[in-house]
Amino acid sequence: MISQVDRQLFTVWRSRGFGAPRAGANGAPRIAIVGNCQSFGYAFGMKLLAPEARVDRYALVGRTLADLKTLLAALRTYDAVFAQDFHGGLLRDNATIDDLVAALPNVRRIPFVSFFGLHPDTVYIFHPDKPSGFFTGPLGVYNSGLALFGWLRGMSVDQTAALFDRDVFEHLGYLDIWDSAAQEFLKAASAYGYDVSAQLARWARRGNFMYTPNHPKGFVMFDMARKVMGEAGLKMREIEYDDYAVDDLVRSVVLPVYAPLAEKYGFRGSDLFKKEHYKLTKGPGEFIRLNEFIAQSFKAFARHDKARLTHARVGEWLASEETVRTLSACSAETMRKQALAR
Numbered sequence: 001m002i003s004q005v006d007r008q009l010f011t012v013w014r015s016r017g018f019g020a021p022r023a024g025a026n027g028a029p030r031i032a033i034v035g036n037c038q039s040f041g042y043a044f045g046m047k048l049l050a051p052e053a054r055v056d057r058y059a060l061v062g063r064t065l066a067d068l069k070t071l072l073a074a075l076r077t078y079d080a081v082f083a084q085d086f087h088g089g090l091l092r093d094n095a096t097i098d099d100l101v102a103a104l105p106n107v108r109r110i111p112f113v114s115f116f117g118l119h120p121d122t123v124y125i126f127h128p129d130k131p132s133g134f135f136t137g138p139l140g141v142y143n144s145g146l147a148l149f150g151w152l153r154g155m156s157v158d159q160t161a162a163l164f165d166r167d168v169f170e171h172l173g174y175l176d177i178w179d180s181a182a183q184e185f186l187k188a189a190s191a192y193g194y195d196v197s198a199q200l201a202r203w204a205r206r207g208n209f210m211y212t213p214n215h216p217k218g219f220v221m222f223d224m225a226r227k228v229m230g231e232a233g234l235k236m237r238e239i240e241y242d243d244y245a246v247d248d249l250v251r252s253v254v255l256p257v258y259a260p261l262a263e264k265y266g267f268r269g270s271d272l273f274k275k276e277h278y279k280l281t282k283g284p285g286e287f288i289r290l291n292e293f294i295a296q297s298f299k300a301f302a303r304h305d306k307a308r309l310t311h312a313r314v315g316e317w318l319a320s321e322e323t324v325r326t327l328s329a330c331s332a333e334t335m336r337k338q339a340l341a342r
Contacts, residue, residue: 004059028052034086040248041221068095117181138296162334166260207267218247
């Protein structure tokens with residue numbers, strides 16, 4: 001299958017050839033972004049900050065036909081190249097970010113935005129029989145630790161939904177995860193030479209700034225684009241992102257920030273999930289609430305042997321008599337309160 005990178009390489013080759021650089025308007029810089037699903041946010045932000053620049057995106061989000069040599073032939077025609085880390089399963093010759101940096105020393109490595117503080121229940125469930133290595137449920141790889149716990153314990157959908165409660169979140173440490181999530185993100189960005197503590201503080205003041213733990217909202221990626229451009233010494237204009245906002249990642253899965261967490265952080269929570277939907281011309285897409293998400297997750301889990309679905313954190317819960325007893329009691333109490341309120 002032809003990947004996004006293959007299409008971009010063909011476009012560059014057809015328009016100017018790999019050996020004939022073409023500048024942006026009025027001699028503005030030529031900028032290339034090599035990255036994953038966040039590369040659009042970086043590219044759009046840079047184009048907005050420097051409208052005259054030529055900004056091309058090389059999105060490594062699937063296996064390509066191109067090899068490193070072909071990619072390098074295109075990247076050498078740019079004034080500035082920014083790249084996120086990528087592993088060996090994407091380019092045809094299995095080259096990695098280290099191979100790219102070794103062959104193109106002036107490439108600037110840029111951070112991947114990952115933040116679990118708003119979605120601490122999200123888990124990636126290992127499945128040895130899947131080509132990707134991960135189990136996919138109703139929202140792809142974005143699964144729920146509590147849903148998996150409920151299914152493995154033989155709980156009903158309603159009993160499992162009752163686990164999404166403040167007492168459970170407090171017991172599991174979900175309400176205290178912000179600091180460790182922030183430190184993890186800041187440390188990861190610092191490894192590439194970027195101090196983004198001011199940016200993180202600004203995002204937090206806006207409330208929910210992530211769609212999933214690895215999909216930031218558009219204004220986050222705009223800030224990241226401005227940060228890396230500034231560190232690279234590229235000229236930028238002052239511009240308000242919200243006046244021109246285009247957000248690619250919202251077309252993918254959107255996870256809610258549950259009420260107990262949102263209330264602590266000072267904004268409104270939700271139990272509404274959005275399924276991925278890329279072709280907006282074919283309708284607005286599909287939304288499901290918590291009980292339906294759990295029900296669909298249970299159906300997906302049931303197609304597999306329980307022993308084949310593993311996650312370390314959920315395994316620790318199941319191995320702890322105290323945690324099993326506490327979660328079961330919290331679920332029963334929540335259901336009792338719900339029954340009395342009817």
